[in-house]
Amino acid sequence: MLAVHPVQEIVRFLPVLIGVLFIGSNGQGHIWTLVGLGLAVAGGLLRWFTTTYQLTPTHVRVRRGLLRRRELSVPRDRIRSVDLTAHPLQRVLGLSRVVIGTGRSDRHDEGVTLDALATPAAATLRQELLHRTAPVERAAPEGTTVAQLSPSWVRFGPFTLSGIATIGVVVGSLANLFNETRLDPEEFGLLRSVIGQLASLPVPVAVGEITVFAVVLVAVLSALAYILAFWNFRLVRVDGTLHVTRGLLTSRSTTIEVRRLRGAEISEPLLLRAAGGARCMAITTGLRVGRGAEHGGSVLLPPAPLAEARRVAGEVIGDADPTVHELAGHGPRAHRRRYTRAFAFAAIVTGVLVLLWWLARWPALPWQISLALFPAGALLAEDRYRNLGHVLLGRRLVFRNGSLVRRRYMLSSDGVIGWVVHRSFFQRRAGLVSLTATTAAGRQHYTCPDLPTAEAIALAHDAVPGLLDPFLVRRE
Known part of the structure; x- marks a missing residue:
């Protein structure tokens, strides 16, 4: 240290x-x-x-600070996860960073952090904290490998577009450096020659060259980011837990207790879906979700073939049927609502641009280009409707929605602790509602939009019998 x-x-x-x-x-x-x-x-x-820590039968305590002393104490029965990470320098020195999570999954406060412990001591600490009770019954033999990275999956890296963030950071850092040091970019010969070459070309050709270069650069950086984040990826079921290990330079190890697992999510961003790929994530308590999921969070499978994502989700939840079962559609009113919203947006944008052209003497080209929003909106509306669906399979509630990112949630009904029935002004006119299942796991709320009202109430009642009874009015 x-x-x-x-x-x-x-x-x-x-x-x-x-x-x-x-x-x-x-x-x-x-x-x-x-x-x-x-x-x-x-x-x-x-x-x-100034940093010390103490492990007692009931608490984990960490004390740090010199002028401002701070002591953090976490009850051991509130511990939901223990994650181990090690960047290259820590790996050389045989150290690991230990993050003890308490279920506050998407907050800035990640729980108790010990940076850094000897790697064997960190592994022993994780084992002791997570297995404080007798192991639960396992659904697979001890030490079973559920998934392992295949080198061929790297082809999905360019479709994740993670390289865009890298380019943004680099460009921002360089711009800030040039600004602070008062350097002129044109003083660099290579950059000056590139700018001169682009300036000598016709505008369409220059734009085309820049676009091709940007696409290639994003693809290469995205593939590189995929390799750095997910190389050596393994998902192993052992002793009532799921262990995820991954990382080329910085290694990460995440443990998910099976008894806290409430389901799985299959996510298909548009570009990744076009390439036949998908991600798989756990719906569980104590792990980061959303943008934090890939940074030591709830990822069960990196971008991989869709069939592999379905297989892993099925093995994790113990039932493959929810991953492939046909879903019930939401009817013609939900279909019409998708088109109405798409065309209303296109009409508003086009109308504003026409008014600016007519009253403010703007060029006509912007409103003419905006006419493309109508066919593009129609395609998006149709895709969004086709991706809407739901089904109740025994004690497993399945929702699917989204177009730019299509998500299929497979949530255990036992994890549902409440329902939210939301109706906007236009939904009330159409007789539709958005049904949200609330839970302590994952995103903590999973929504099925634009369901017919009677069907939504019946679905909620069947999924968790008795929960809605105090709020229902039964007709004689």
Whole structure:
């Protein structure tokens, strides 16, 4: 830790140190950079000297801070997950970062963090904290590998578009560096030659070249990000838990208790769906969801073939039928509502642009291009309707919706703790409602939009008998 923490602090303050180095006044930038470097190292050392932790039969306690002392205490019966991560320097030194989650899945406070412990001690700590009770009955033999990364799955990396975020970070950092150091980008020969070459081309050709370059760059970076995040991926069922390990440079290990599992989600973003791929995520308590799911959260399978995602989801929940079963549609009123919303949006945009062309003398090209929103909206509306569906299979509630990202939720009825029946003004006119199942797991609410009212109430009543009885008015 005496090696890890100072390095982490230096990396954290690196932009500031570079700025001080280049814009230091009176030629003293190097001196102030060394001072800043010393402060960063001192901060890293203080974190080690002032951090202690204690494990008791009932609590986990962590105390840190010098001027501002802080003690965090977590009851052991509230622990939902223990995740291990190790970046390259930690792996070289045989250390792991331990994050003890308490179920606050999408908050800034991730729970108790111990950074860093010896890797064997971290693994022992996780085993002790998660297996505080007798193991539950297993659905598969101990140590069964449920899924393992295939090198051929890397072909799905470019369709995740994760490289766009990398490009944004790099461009923003370079722009900030040029601004702080007052450097002129045209002073760099390669950049100057590229700008000159683009300036000499016709505008359509230049735009085409930039587009092709951007697409190739995003694809390459996305594939690289896929390899870094999911290389060595394995999903193993052992001793009443699911263990997920992955990562090329930074290794991550996540443990999911089967007894806290409430279902699974199959997610198909539009580009990934076009390539025949999908992701699989757990619906469980104590793990990050949404954007945080892929950073040590609830991912059960990285982007992979759809058939593989269905197989893994079926094995995890113990039933393959919900992953492929035909879903009930939502009827002609839901179909009409999809088209009405799409055409209303296109009409408003086109109308505003026509008014600007007529009254403010804007060019006619914008409103002419906006006419393409009508056929595009029709295609989107049809796809959104075809993806709507629901079914109740025994004690398993299945919802599907979305177009840009199609999601299929397979939620155990035993995990549903309440219902929300929402009706907007236009839904009331159409006799439709949005039915939301609330749960303590995953996203904590799963919505089936635009169901006929009577069908929604019947579905909720059948899924969790008795829960709606106090609110129902029965006709004689």
